[in-house]
Amino acid sequence: MSDIALEIDRLTSGYGQSMVLRDVSLKIQSGQVLAIVGKNGMGKTTLLKTIMGFLPAQSGRICMFGADVTGVQPHRLAGRGVAYSPQDQAIFPDFTVDENLRLGLSNDRGYERALDRVAVFFPFLAQRRGQRAGTLSGGEQKMLLVARALMSRPRLLLIDEITEGLQPSVVQRLIGVLRAELAAFDLSVLLIEQNVGFALSIADRYAVLARGEVVAAGRVDAPGVAGVIQNHLAV
């Protein structure tokens, strides 16, 4: 068993002939959180889509838990313990809260138990199981999204811009939830963020993506990290 949750080796990817990512290499140790920061249009979402298998890698390799998953179909990754929380259209607004959460598991066995577990963090979910997800508030929808990702106790969690448009109180709550889950079981997280405050508060390492390349990376507890990131984002 490898202790590296995710390893990306010189990945190049994009749409058609235009390459959005160039030679990106990243590594996440098991149990750790890597935050990728960068402004919009720098290739962050493209990176996640390529990892998830929605976009083909032009070159390079993606490994999860020691196994090469380059080119593996998206739906097969869930079976390997990967949960993905996309940025847009991440829930089924026409489905009930219950139906959305059920889709977080590969079958209905153990649903109640998993629901009880995530409802500790988000009690409103257990109380409003029959409500249509589209009628939840923006913050509640994000919490539903995180809850669904945690239903299956994933080994690797890929989160795309979860804090976008969220109130600070909700962001704080999500920080608490992720910290609790990280402490409770063997979870590794790849976090795509514009919100540097949120990213730095739970990540172990960071990487800055600019124009499809990693321009800076390191530990978040190194001195002056905030300034380094600031500089890269301001360019």
Place this chain on the structure above:
Amino acid sequence: MINLLLDILTTAGILFIVSIGLLIVFGVQKIINFAHGAFLTIGGYVALLVTGAHFSPWLAPPVALLAGALIGAIVERVIVRPLYNRPLDAILATWGLSIVVVQLITIGFGRGVQFVTSPVSGAIHVFGADYSLYRLIFLGIAIVLGLAVGLLLRSTRLGLVARAVILNENLARSLGIDSDLVRFMTFVVGAGLASLAGALLTPLLSVDPTMGVTWLLNAFMLVMVSGTSLISLMLACVVLGGAQVVISTFGNPVLGGLTIVVLAAILLRLRPTGFARA
């Protein structure tokens, strides 16, 4: 009056059974299966074979369902799957398939019109009128089938997964749903239901190699005005089927035969969402 009402209801039932397979395939695959009519024809000829071999006519519909599903499975793999990203070409290829099926049946069974024995015959007395027993049974089957499919979609894991693929295929895939498998299953079910409809129709109508085409057009228009909703399809069958019965009875039968396609074409122009909620 009772007779007219029963005509409307049973016609709606027939249309519903004929269209439901097409609706399911359209919902999940986002393509129109133009071979739907061919599967219906296959069902009709399966019924002809089953009754011709002196088995019980009641056996014909289930055998047709299986035969349609089996052929549907092959067609999905060979023709439909490569065209997932080319919906217009999928129309053409399935349309080409229906030509091939018609030719094969013509070669095998000849061009002529043939008749299938009905499992029941005669009329029964309902609400003070005599009415064809088979048409009433047909209506019952339509209601049961509608409820069964509705229940399957609403209350089972399979239904949840299928609806997830309908609404957002990429999200469904990222949640571990094998959307290709879901597409395959729905096509198989859709083809099976089309053949079932063909077999069920045979006691009412004659069988010939092109019997599927008129039904295809009606089913197609009904699905276009219903979007992907079963309830809308039921509504469309009752309203447009009702209009067809009324116009055929009180007006001109030629016009009556065109009612559904023409009304649906106009409806779609005025209200592109048709009977589906906006």
Place this chain on the structure above:
Amino acid sequence: MRSTVSLPSETRSSELIRLGCVCLAALGLVGIGPLCLGEYSVDILIRSFLFGAVAVTLDILWGYTGILSFGQSAFFAIGAYAGGLIFTHLGLTPLDAILAVGIGLIVASLLGALVGWLAFGYGVSDLYVSVATLVLCVVVVRILYAGGTFTGSSSGLSGFTTFDLSMPVWFALTGSFLVIVAALGWLLVHSDAGTLFVSIRENEQRARYFGLATGRIKIALFAAAAAIAALAGFGYASYTDVVAPDLANFKFGTAIVIWVALGGRATLLGPAIAAVLIDFISAYLSGSLPFIWELLVGVVFIAVIVVMPQGLGPGLARGVRSMLPLRSVAPSSAAQLSIASQPVITAQSDHGPSAIAVTALSRHYGSLRVLDDISFTAQAGELVSLVGPNGAGKTTLIRCISDGTERSGGDVAILGCSIGRLTPEYCARLGLGRKFQTPTVFEALTVAQSLRIARARIDPPSLWRRADTINLPQAALQVVQATGLAEQLANPVRSLSHGGKQALELAMVLAAEPRVLLLDEPTAGLTKAERRLIGGILVDLVARHRLCILLIEHDLDFVRQISSRIIVLHQGRIVLDGDVATVVGSELVRTIYAGEPQAIGAMT
């Protein structure tokens, strides 16, 4: 002041000379054909030529414009029955013949326009026309059946007196008809109008936002194709002396589709040849192998659609070309760019009505409120930036301003005109230009052709000529030259980089000379130098040409440098509307972008 960007290109005249040679050779073949072929072959080919002409019309509809019609058979039948009915019931004076042709053409084109009106309305699915044409076939067949002795019902009409011409004359007539239809078709698809058809196939939405009434264009084209099919049908009835309801059948309609698919969509010659060949072989084989032959065609058709959607024709042509020492055909010509005479902008535009006036606008999807009670105005000479987190409703707002059918409530006025429920092309005609978030371009066209399409409303395209200059307003020309597009005028858009497509779309939008510009992330994917350049152009458009620009942008640096005003959108509402300093210093914005001190930092 003329810009001198030009490219070596095959000139139009050499193209025309080649077309002329091909036509003459074809006409020569038509002339000597009856001398070399047996009577049976000549008999069949006379008919096949007419089918070939119908296949050409379908190729223009489907291959070039993207309209998949199963109904050319119905129009063919209408022309045929116009002849059959008149000759049977009236007779064969020259007047009757003219009457028959006239009635056929008029009925077919009116019916074509009606089907087009049904099928090409705004928001109607692309599938709809295929459905509607199938329905049309069924309706026409039923009507012919119901016509009793007048139409001959199921057996049709036969034995009516028709033109007394010899077989070689018929052969020459129908052969020339095919050559003429194909040659006119060639001129059309190689004209600027032909480029317009391809742009509709490639991206109808983009074309609409240039103010092109694509629905009307498609209706006109559909009606014209119907008329030509009817003319072929009239020829068929006059020659064969038989008309039957089967002519209108979708089965024949499908056969035409098959010819085009097998011959190669959008090749014109391929469908014509495929139609003639397949019909000719069918006639020979259908006697000996009646059903097997149709089965075979069906199987080949499926295989071609699945495996080689471009058809057999192009593949064969490539093979032949590689065997013959033919010179390769020069790439389709690009054009010279020149500067359009800018309309003089009078100063009154500053004191006139607001460029954009939005009042109490709302948009909801079911119970989901994406925009709620949005009101603001923007004047000529203002560059207003729209900022806010993802999902705030920015793109939806742009959509509601540029498409009258989008909003759920409220009102939008552009330069004082309410957009009411106008569809995008008519909103664009009020002076709106819109650039989409992801580059929305015509992948199959060249850069030059794309720019020409963007100008099509101002410089209407010719139906048979190709303009060799494109008049561009200064701003568009600047973008084209500065981003290197000027060197790629003859390249297909497909080959451009992401940034190149962004720049092209911006240049196209500017080429349409809008007074109000809606730009959704115009610089995403561009290099820093290109961004600076585009920023400069935008500021210039506002300052000198008094345009009004509404811009969505994530690069807050960029926003700060070029905006005259910033509107902050959050969860579907305007939370702040003020000048740059006010918005940048606002505590509220800080809270919305909570935890994003760097974003605000970058702005201060």
